Amino acid sequence: MASLPAFATQRLRLRPWRSSDRDWLWRMQSNPATMEFLMPVPDRAASDAVADRAEAHFTRNGFGLWVVEVPGVTDFAGYAGLVHVPYEEHFTPAVEIGWRFDPAFWGHGYATEAARACLGYGFGPLGLEEIVAITVPANRRSRAVMERLGMTQVDGGDFDLPSIPEGHPLRRQVLYRLRGGQG
Template structure:
């Protein structure tokens, strides 16, 4: 199935290209990007992240899009929707996620890309709900979730199964947004 391309006022959310793996590794090898995420130890592991993103598109027709800012950069990061790959009290579910290169933080790209992904999820995919997760200490991502209109499920905290027991990144908070929620739709490109 062909991966769709989404456009916002400043971004193109597009399928992955071979050259994106360089930007992905640069981003994932930056400790600022990975502060609240399990480390990606080497280029091989980083390429597996891209492989999983491409595979999700092939299987489901949506996934984590590369965020390109035309005239600025071919790879600012990624943002999109994925099926949660583990069993938990809120699954099955589709999660919104993002990861941006620190060189492009503070420009509103993550918010703009996330709004486009939500619009796609609730519009084209007719999802009833989209979730987001992060560690409790990740104030930047939690603030973005709240800007998107997501609300924290106070009873939804859980331990991420892929993270070792006792690891400080194991505990996660859960945010939810129902279809018809109050997120702002992205502005179309000029």
């Protein structure tokens, strides 16, 4: 994975995955606070599958979910990046920006800083015209990050995430978008 892109912000380093990240990922994803607005990751194998998908996306596309380091503090605060939306919906095909951080690193602006760097990569070297973000309506923290990034909620853009069972409280999602040159 050494040939894949990595970059730094003022306080963070975004890099491809290493095998040692899987232990950190499992600890983060087994924390109920981290997963409050996400479907639970039931075991270590399912957590490793998240890393497998992230690595496979990088291999196929040359971009994906980068591990976020805080130099001098931690080698794994979480991850942030860009992925192709893997399902059909009214806004696809699309590239989605996403992030997930260990609660120990919430409240420091790391998600916004990492996501801003990912947007720069998406609109710069990747030449994307638009990037979307989704979350459940109740996830005020992630929605606040989206708004700080200059993303706007799409009127009438709410939809049901097909990977979540009907009737589940996390099925309904709100859609945000940002077009290149905005934000």
